[in-house]
Amino acid sequence: MFVLEYKIKANKSQQIKIEEAIRTVQFVRNKCLRFWIDSLPKARLKCFDLNKHSTQLREEFEFVKNLNSMAVQASAERAWEAISRFFDNCKKSRDAKFRVFTEKKGYPTFQKDNRSVEYKISGWKLHPTKRRITFTDKISIGEVKLLGKWDVHSLSVKLIKRVRIVRRADGYYCQFCIDTENSNSLPSTGNSIGIDVGQKVFYADSNGSFEENPRFLKTANSRIRLNQKSLSRKEKKSANRIQARKRLAKTHLRVSRQREEYAKRLALRLCQFNDLVAHENLNIKGLARGRNAKSVNDVAWGLFFKWLSYFGIKYGRQIVAVNPYNTSQMCSSCGTLVPKTLEVRTHICGCGLVLDRDTNAAINILKLATEGHSECKAYGVGATTQLGESLVEQVLMLR
Ligand SMILES: [Zn+2]
Structure with missing residues (x-):
């Protein structure tokens, strides 16, 4: 996997919608985390359960339903990432060898400063020129222009596994996560x-x-x-x-x-x-x-x-x-x-x-x-x- 990044040209109303998507991701992540915490200590929930909970949230909240279903799932997976990382750290700190490095176990916390939203293989469409991308879910960010020198053209759309919008100090960026396994070898140079x-x-x-x-x-x-x-x-x-x-x-x-x-x-x-x-x-x-x-x-x-x-x-x-x-x-x-x-x-x-x-x-x-x-x-x-x-x-x- 590799990440290519473009700056996005989005107008004011699109920016508001991007922010809405980012907020929704955080909402779902935190709700899933809350769901996990509330289930303790009886149940031992798995990633699958959080995913299922996120589907329920879609039914409960209109604004969650507006976000693409796979993007909602990706948000639930973020909560799971935090939880499983916590478990990994606990396991490591039990092992004396790692104790020095893992004093902080990092109990999963509620996120307040989320900056990104991640789509998987649906909810977006690349323009044939691959210079524009359209987000097609009900949040309706719509079509945005991609600025950058990257060679996403040379790549088949099938290789794009995830698309992410990230907020930075100077605006919004679109990242493409590329599957690098199918690559083009260059001829041998003998050097x-x-x-x-x-x-x-x-x-x-x-x-x-x-x-x-x-x-x-x-x-x-x-x-x-x-x-x-x-x-x-x-x-x-x-x-x-x-x-x-x-x-x-x-x-x-x-x-x-x-x-x-x-x-x-x-x-x-x-x-x-x-x-x-x-x-x-x-x-x-x-x-x-x-x-x-x-x-x-x-x-x-x-x-x-x-x-x-x-x-x-x-x-x-x-x-x-x-x-x-x-x-x-x-x-x-x-x-x-x-x-x-x-x-x-x-x-x-x-x-x-x-x-x-x-x-x-x-x-x-x-x-x-x-x-x-x-x-x-x-x-x-x-x-x-x-x-x-x-x-x-x-x-x-x-x-
Ligand atoms: Zn010598």
Whole structure:
């Protein structure tokens, strides 16, 4: 599954109707949660029971009936997501190994700030040009224009499994959840590449090239901090504060888009010119806490790997994550370990090899991937990192 996103051009009355749909989703979700809570401790309800309850709500409330029946069902499933996540956390915290990470069990709570509505395969219709979408349920949002550069044209409508409207700081967006299993492979290039993400450059590749850090990554944080400062200086509940909050939200949005575009472009290029792309198996979260405190690149790397696995699936390329252990210490020519601290930028080995530290590491990463050493993990179709997570929760995760 993958998500394509367009901005929506909707007029005032359409916006009101979108808000109505979003409110209804929240209403159904919360009602289902209430239904579950009230049934405790006697009954142990399942997702199926919540779905059934949502059908009852349709009969009870006219405005729920206006929303497409599958969209109502998707709202009930949101309640179930929250409940089952709570159960999962309880299970994990019983297991001593996970206790540290799951102190909060997250008892499902009533939602107040829902921002999205999700349709499945009915309740909407794409215009033949695929530049407009019509929502056909009784909420009657009607036809809206889609703005964006995505290639939804090249995809068959059958691949669209879900359609979602999301509210953001600067308007409404339409997301298409695409089934990526039927993809178009690109012809083989005969090339393989290894990449090593670093602090000095965004990444170094095994061919000896470097992708410099983009300027916006450096300035992003200071701009956000500036906006935050100005927000905190404003008086509570004042008009100025509302303005400042909007400004901050927009800055966040702009930065996250720049990151996304950048990550996407790099990943696409790598997949176009290589049959195999090897990278370190980074736990981005762990990295943020461990190595060198927090790096401004962490988020961008996460996105970069996400897009890499997306294009890998789309174009039939192999994306391999290898264990980064010793990749920067080992000599890529003779295999000797040459210990070096982070400050040492050049790899100098007794065998005569002198290379940039990151290039050396990238070559090692490629070697590990192609020689199939242990700890190698190839992303196959459906084995992507965050792409396979529940779509309902992904709305929250992606932004
Ligand atoms: Zn050597």
